[in-house]
Amino acid sequence: MNRWFETVAVAQRRARRVLPKSVYGALLAGSERGSTLADNLAAFDELGFAPRVAAGHVGRDQATTVLGRPISLPVVISPTGVQGVHPDGELAVARAAAARGTAMGLSSFASKPIEDVVAANPQTFFQVYWCGSRDDIVARIERARAAGAAGLILTLDWSFSHGRDWGSPPIPDRLDAKTMVRFAPEVLVRPRWLAGWLRRRAVPDLTVPNMAVGGEPAPGFFAAYGEWMQTPPATWDDVAWLRQQWGGPFLLKGVLRVDDARRAVDAGVDAISVSNHGGNNLDGSPAPIRVLRAIDSAVGEQIEVLLDGGVRRGSDVVKALALGARAVMIGRASLWGLAANGQAGVENVLDILRGGVDSALLGLGKSSIEELTGDDVLVPDGFTRVAGR
Numbered sequence: 238m239n240r241w242f243e244t245v246a247v248a249q250r251r252a253r254r255v256l257p258k259s260v261y262g263a264l265l266a267g268s269e270r271g272s273t274l275a276d277n278l279a280a281f282d283e284l285g286f287a288p289r290v291a292a293g294h295v296g297r298d299q300a301t302t303v304l305g306r307p308i309s310l311p312v313v314i315s316p317t318g319v320q321g322v323h324p325d326g327e328l329a330v331a332r333a334a335a336a337r338g339t340a341m342g343l344s345s346f347a348s349k350p351i352e353d354v355v356a357a358n359p360q361t362f363f364q365v366y367w368c369g370s371r372d373d374i375v376a377r378i379e380r381a382r383a384a385g386a387a388g389l390i391l392t393l394d395w396s397f398s399h400g401r402d403w404g405s406p407p408i409p410d411r412l413d414a415k416t417m418v419r420f421a422p423e424v425l426v427r428p429r430w431l432a433g434w435l436r437r438r439a440v441p442d443l444t445v446p447n448m449a450v451g452g453e454p455a456p457g458f459f460a461a462y463g464e465w466m467q468t469p470p471a472t473w474d475d476v477a478w479l480r481q482q483w484g485g486p487f488l489l490k491g492v493l494r495v496d497d498a499r500r501a502v503d504a505g506v507d508a509i510s511v512s513n514h515g516g517n518n519l520d521g522s523p524a525p526i527r528v529l530r531a532i533d534s535a536v537g538e539q540i541e542v543l544l545d546g547g548v549r550r551g552s553d554v555v556k557a558l559a560l561g562a563r564a565v566m567i568g569r570a571s572l573w574g575l576a577a578n579g580q581a582g583v584e585n586v587l588d589i590l591r592g593g594v595d596s597a598l599l600g601l602g603k604s605s606i607e608e609l610t611g612d613d614v615l616v617p618d619g620f621t622r623v624a625g626r
């Protein structure tokens with residue numbers, strides 16, 4: 238069977254058919270009313286293009302760098318925990334990113350150890366939350382350093398918002414016999430997904446190996462999550478401290494305000510991602526693409542400005558670059574690809590985005606992503622938001 242798909246939307250429909258309902262629901266995520274989740278997509282639709290003809294360029298170049306690492310297209314895989322989606326999990330994503338010449342963020346809540354993921358893709362940025370004591374955090378980043386991680390991502394925008402108007406999927410703490418019986422009705426109607434695990438003689442691993450400290454066994458997802466909930470939220474001093482501890486390339490993920498972007502510069506970060514965690518957090522936060530321009534104008538000369546949230550097509554990537562992003566990160570797009578067809582599915586998604594970027598560059602009469610400017614997109618009145626000065 239030919240498992241190739243032509244758009245990310247098609248991959249998402251396949252993922253919905255392939256995954257057990259709860260796993261699909263966990264990836265769809267969102268919070269509260271789902272306003273931010275919806276706005277992340279709607280905002281890209283509101284933007285138009287200003288195409289050119291007869292520009293005469295032959296080649297179109299998409300290569301750039303992020304955190305000093307060369308990438309062949311301006312798209313990086315955003316960190317997500319992918320427990321249960323596919324037996325190869327983040328290893329499949331890492332291999333796909335490496336095969337297509339790009340980097341990936343590995344979540345500290347991921348299902349595969351950092352050592353294995355870096356071996357599959359040396360361009361791996363390890364992502365941490367502000368969780369546990371400073372000693373615990375240092376232990377985790379030192380392990381990532383020893384494994385060869387190419388950079389550190391600190392994600393600070395999680396607000397522990399757990400309610401959804403459409404209902405949250407049940408997530409088990411571990412997969413024992415009782416849980417298997419409970420989930421059997423939704424799993425048995427997804428034979429392809431089940432067969433993938435049976436072939437590997439495996440069950441979804443709900444532990445988080447990168448949260449282990451001091452040689453202890455990997456904690457379960459909920460144990461680690463509980464520790465995180467009890468940790469006092471980070472301050473700007475903490476950010477500056479962690480940046481110093483790490484020493485290497487450092488990205489702060491989850492910035493939506495101009496003043497926070499300036500503070501991030503003061504804390505010494507190399508890059509930020511303008512992001513609302515894919516709409517999974519404080520519902521009512523604007524789509525990142527709406528606040529990007531103001532943030533890029535304020536700090537874009539000093540640090541790298543990335544964006545994530547709502548990117549589903551190459552044309553979305555081009556819109557973000559035209560409004561100031563150096564590159565984008567993708568969350569759900571790669572998860573839908575992984576669910577639909579494993580490593581090949583993630584490669585398929587990256588190919589779709591690369592093709593879409595190329596086509597948009599051609600339509601806009603540009604020979605390279607470097608040439609994109611705000612003049613290439615049509616921004617309707619009322620589109621832009623400016624948060625913080």
Ligand SMILES: Cc1cc2nc3c(=O)[nH]c(=O)nc-3n(C[C@H](O)[C@H](O)[C@H](O)COP(=O)(O)O)c2cc1C
Nearest residue numbers: 264315316317318344392514515546547567568569
């Ligand atoms: C299922 C899921 C799990 C996620 N887990 C993490 C995580 O562990 N760490 C993190 O920094 N961001 C996490 N994110 C957020 C993504 O990195 C990214 O910001 C978001 O998915 C971008 O929006 P998009 O899905 O529309 O591309 C997660 C997102 C999803 C959908």
